[in-house]
Ligand SMILES: Nc1nc2c(ncn2[C@@H]2O[C@H](COP(=O)(O)OP(=O)(O)O)[C@@H](O)[C@H]2O)c(=O)[nH]1
């Protein structure tokens with residue numbers, strides 16, 4: 001009798017254990033994603049595919065991802081990064097955000113990238129920039145690094161589920177009662193803004209909450225936005241801001257701006273290609289030109305003694321500028337005449353042309369400048385083009401222009417503005433940098449680009 005009841009208890013317990021295991025398995029397999037995503041403290045230890053990293057116990061982490069209007073070019077995107085980086089530096093000092101990380105949006109088939117026979121999708125920032133240098137300014141991570149971190153918590157190959165996505169849009173009336181006040185306001189999302197779009201170009205990204213907002217103000221207003229929608233007890237929070245270009249600079253051109261800007265050094269591979277070209281075709285090197293920079297951007301000091309290589313650089317923006325900005329963009333002939341006048345004035349014989357012009361336009365330009373050397377960077381092989389990509393070729397152009405003795409750029413081109421900044425960082429006298437083409441060589445007093453000189457602490 002006793003033996004039987006013991007057997008019964010044992011069988012019953014075994015049965016219970018099996019049922020429990022089966023149930024927990026069902027919970028495990030069917031709710032694994034949901035539970036892990038919600039980071040439920042009770043279920044997490046036995047439902048999440050990997051152990052919770054120890055670093056998560058040090059306080060909540062917010063990942064701020066962002067993207068820019070798809071039509072925007074490379075150099076405006078660089079400017080949006082500065083707004084976000086300066087904002088992040090501020091945010092890191094706010095309670096609860098000490099461990100915030102900014103995630104860089106990959107570069108994908110930008111409208112101006114016209115080489116269709118090379119692969120240029122989802123390029124990380126490290127392809128163009130020196131990430132360790134950028135990290136020395138603020139907590140910024142490239143997308144591949146983010147994906148690795150995400151998988152470490154949610155399991156290998158896990159789809160990325162963002163907690164919140166905010167799509168920003170301008171208010172219809174920005175100056176209500178004649179004043180511009182910082183504010184944001186929810187509105188009903190138009191059908192085209194549905195949350196199912198591939199975020200950042202990744203089909204496996206989705207969102208728990210998708211909110212459409214009218215937004216006006218500086219990037220600092222994003223702090224209020226994060227606070228407004230914050231939920232209690234989130235160990236990790238994934239937020240994506242779409243159309244981040246709507247958020248403005250807090251103060252454009254102040255010390256914070258320039259610190260973030262100085263940290264954006266170019267990737268070493270690109271610098272090497274540009275340096276080799278400078279040496280071989282322009283006889284220019286940092287030693288000769290007085291353009292050596294300290295190894296770390298933080299060690300730079302105010303200087304304006306850079307001499308530059310013995311050439312003029314002209315950034316001649318064509319393509320869409322010929323339509324959108326035809327009133328301020330010169331013809332090839334007029335640009336040639338303006339370059340010629342400057343070469344004669346400076347007693348120089350060589351001009352380096354950075355341009356998105358066609359081959360015919362370049363041929364014509366050369367014809368107008370027959371007595372001078374007209375040089376342009378073209379990748380030496382298909383392999384080099386495929387390695388650099390269109391974005392890398394543009395950066396090589398920018399580096400070469402940044403080292404010229406004299407620079408002249410295109411009115412209202414952000415490509416030109418980024419070269420101005422680079423030359424300010426290198427330390428050229430202002431008059432060798434802040435020059436702008438006029439529509440015609442006859443009106444030398446045309447409207448010029450704004451001068452934003454560098455400032456240091
Ligand atoms: N390689 C090269 N590409 C250029 C040059 N100028 C413009 N582009 C291309 O055209 C794009 C222009 O867009 P963006 O960067 O927004 O500058 P913006 O439109 O001039 O303000 C660049 O990103 C390049 O892809 C140039 O001098 N050299």
Ligand SMILES: [Mg+2]
Nearest residue numbers: 072073076414
């Ligand atoms: Mg543009």
